[in-house]
């Protein structure tokens with residue numbers, strides 16, 4: 001398909017930007033990806049790829065590469081932070097695959113990013129430019145003009161037939177499209193680390209499962225990544241002061257102090273990791289309009305979401321496939337295609353944002369409300385816990 005004489009420009013080479021670039025380039029669109037960083041390194045942490053996202057990546061031909069690096073846990077085991085007792089579970093593995101026709105994978109972000117980059121570099125009509133920060137956007141004579149600052153602070157302007165702002169929660173394209181709202185701090189900080197599986201306490205070395213520990217004002221998630229050689233750990237705490245921007249190093253002792261009353265296996269696991277990075281968690285309700293003319297937003301730039309449903313990256317991947325689908329149906333009318341893309345995505349993004357906020361409240365309940373939550377988890381059982389999310393995991397691009 002042809003969208004115009006100029007290439008499509010994607011701002012941001014994160015999960016969403018790269019998936020969008022691949023989806024467009026595979027349909028014949030010339031794409032230029034602009035990434036502000038010069039080194040394309042992803043922070044050492046994992047990501048869960050639920051079937052709604054894994055099926056899009058598989059359709060892009062990435063299934064075999066992903067299957068080599070990802071892990072497909074059999075289940076989530078839900079435990080109480082304080083007592084360590086098992087509350088219930090969520091069926092993953094074969095159950096997810098059979099119910100939704102695609103795997104529920106967990107993978108190291110660096111592995112996912114490398115697979116996306118390899119695929120991007122193999123396409124002759126996809127150009128990846130690093131050290132380019134998108135700063136401004138204007139439209140002239142039916143053409144979009146993207147203002148760029150280079151790594152050494154030089155300026156450049158790139159004409160584009162389409163602009164996709166996939167530049168994350170702190171997007172520069174979002175305000176350039178007229179939405180001046182700042183992301184909202186939701187009162188949580190996520191501490192993330194990855195450790196060698198062999199260094200983990202014995203209880204965490206072999207089981208092919210995701211662990212979810214629920215406690216008042218805090219929860220922990222861990223799962224194997226890198227073909228099972230490493231363990232990714234995320235601890236989410238309530239109430240810390242917000243840190244601006246992306247990640248900052250966290251004080252290990254501060255984290256261990258917060259979990260000093262946790263059950264021994266969990267304390268032992270957290271103590272294994274020498275280094276942590278901390279993210280303050282922001283979201284921002286999807287705006288009433290996020291496209292203008294030939295420019296639009298995608299992923300966290302459009303609808304940043306709290307990580308309590310593990311869906312921010314998945315939404316960005318879904319966005320990419322719907323965007324490519326709508327443009328392929330109307331290549332001669334980019335603004336109309338963008339309006340349809342947005343209309344298809346907004347209600348789903350809002351539902352996921354609300355679901356994530358509601359999980360945030362449920363995860364961190366204190367006694368006695370936690371008892372009601374635990375009773376629901378037990379009553380639903382591992383397969384009932386999945387069935388509640390048919391609307392989420394059963395999503396398909398067409």
Ligand SMILES: Cc1cc2nc3c(=O)[nH]c(=O)nc-3n(C[C@H](O)[C@H](O)[C@H](O)COP(=O)(O)OP(=O)(O)OC[C@H]3O[C@@H](n4cnc5c(N)ncnc54)[C@H](O)[C@@H]3O)c2cc1C
Pocket residue numbers: 011012013014015016017034035036037046047048049132133134135166167168169170171172173190192234279298299300301305307310311312313314315316
């Ligand atoms: C603790 C935690 C756990 C999570 N777990 C999961 C999970 O299990 N599953 C899941 O699906 N999601 C998860 N998420 C959410 C997921 O990480 C994000 O939603 C996802 O990374 C968003 O992808 P994106 O491509 O939209 O943005 P990003 O990944 O933020 O990428 C944006 C890119 O744009 C670049 N950029 C920024 N500004 C500019 C600019 N001006 N010009 C050019 N380039 C620019 C950045 O350098 C970056 O490379 C989690 C998030 C957190 C914080």
